[in-house]
Amino acid sequence: MKSLIITLTIFSLSFAQSFAKDTEPENSKAKSPIQGTIGLRSFWMSTSYWEDFKDDYALGQSAYLQLKTKSYKGFSAVGRYTVFGNVWSSDLLERDPVTRNFNRYEVGLFDVLDPSDRFFGKVEELQIRFDSEKFNAVLGRMDINTPFINPQDGRLSPTYVEGLRLKYRPNSKNSFSADVIGRMSPRSTSRWFDIGETIGIYPVGQSEFGMPSKYQGNTKSDFFTVLDWQHKFDQNLQLQVNHTLVDNISSTYLTQVVKDWDLKNSSNKLVTGLQAIVQHGVGEGGNPEPEKRFKNPGDLNMVISARLGIKNPRSILYFNYTRIDGKGRFINPREWGRDPFFTFIPRERNEGYNQVDAFTTYYQRNLPEKGLQLYGFAGLHFLPDPANAELNKYAFPSYAQANLGTKFSPKDWGKGLDFHFILMSKLNLISGEMKPQWIYNKVNMVHVNFIVNYTLQWN
Secondary structure (H helix, E strand, O other), rough: OOHHHHHHHHHHHHHHHHHHHHHOOOOOOOOOOEEEEEEEEEEEEEEEOOOOOEEEEEEEEEEEEEEEOOOOEEEEEEEEEEEEEEEEEEOOOOOOOOOOOOOOHHHHHOOOOOOOEEEEEEEEEEEEEEEEOEEEEEEEEEEEEOOOOOOOOHHHHEEEEEEEEEEEOOOOOOOEEEEEEEEOOOOOOOOOOEEEHHHOOOOOOOOOOEEEOOOOOOOOOOOEEEEEEEHHHHHHEEEEEEEEEOOOOOOEEEEEEEEEEEEEOOOOOOEEEEEEEEEEEEOOOOOHHHOOOOOOOOOEEEEEEEEEEEOOEEEEEEEEEEEEEOOEOOOOOOOOOOOOOOOOOOOOOOOOOEEEEEEEEEEEEHHHHHHHHEEEEEEEEEOOOOOOOOOEOOOOOOOEEEEEEEEEEEOOOOOOEEEEEEEEEEEEEOOOOOOOHHHOOOOOOEEEEEEEEEEEEEE
């Protein structure tokens, strides 16, 4: 049965490519009032531990249909429906026998709130939009990509939001945007939620008082807003100022400056970047009862992140550093997106901590003539003592992480196909006795991803 499913998937890809060629219109000027996109994603994921913990694996499949109407006086409509399937996996409902915890990674390919649901679907986009040269507006369900709320597209489908987005570009140097969002469908879920309901879908960690957090289902937050300004001083110098307000929880300010420096008699450019982030609590932190709140309203957190590197059209090399400091934990719902820090490495985050020092490096090699990209991350992340619940929400030890990845988009065959392979490992850095709960789902592991994407468009 497993072989049959895999065979059918490969056949479907081949058939879709043939269909794309056979149905290409002879007259390119005769366009349909509806533009369509079909997308398929096959995702293999596995996690193995060096010690006696539960290993897991999963093969997930998603398929989406997106339809866009032709623009009429700037107005158009977009809809997207996606289906998800668990083709083959280990028992994701079984707890690890040592820690009695559930799997963290593979379950994210499906519905984390109901891993037993092997097939499901949801409406991800349903929007009316207006587009002009300087102004854009979107109302309804849409994607999102901001510093603290973003697609985090590392599973079968990214995060979507419901609300209003306005964007204004008065000239080539400035861009202003505003998002007001009242509902979300986070990655790895099968439905839509009010804002407060989304917080606690993923593992909740421990409260400041050292007990399991109780904010799941107890968080009151009706909306969030994102205000963003991006300014290009010139081709090599860019500024971004961002404010993210989460109703009754937090207010976060980010300023980022990135500058490329031309080097004489060289195609290389020196790259520098600096981020400054300030976050403080708002209202009740999600709940008036301290043991049920998501964030302590008295917190004041500061983050500095810096980058130094060199790049040219064929390669990139970055060295990055981040310091998280201040009072209390730096908090951002993991359901909403990845860290914006320069030190971010896929498959882990530095949210939920204080007193953090992170050092990472990144290398990328581009071979465009072959449709190939090779890359690697390496990092050292020094976190507070995992026994210190006040500063370490997830009881996570200091760790080293390395990722090796390859992206391939065929040039001469397989139009619309792309492949992505990731090999990740994390190693505990603290000495002495380690609790099993500090290892499982966290460190001393090897994690493998293999992703195949296929898209087909027609007009």
